[in-house]
Amino acid sequence: MPRMISFILTRLATGFAIGCAVGFVVWENGLLSSTNTAGTHYLAQGLFIYFFASTMSMGYLATALLLEEE
Template sequence: MPGLISFMLTRFVAGAGLGCISGFLIWNNGFVGMSAASSTDYYIAQGLFVYLFASTMGVGYLATALMLDDT
């Protein structure tokens, strides 16, 4: 695999993993209260919330790594 693609994939996956962990922790600590919603709506909302954090942090980590790379 070419070096740039490998660099981009590893940095994006690392940031997305950190975002997933953050999203799950924020969701499970009661940041969002959805006690009246059905179970299907709850899981869809949780998935979208975690995806929001994962994609945002993944792209942010990748952009920062590309900006600071000196090689």
């Protein structure tokens, strides 16, 4: 695999993993702390975590590309 493609895929996957973890923590602890939503809203939770993670992955990739030196 060419070096640039490997670089992009690695940074996107790393950013997505970080975003999933942070999105899950934000959903569970901060977003709906005042209401009882145990066992409900799985679709909303999944979409929130996915959108949070995809945004974080693009930001992680952009930052890595900006700071990359050869």
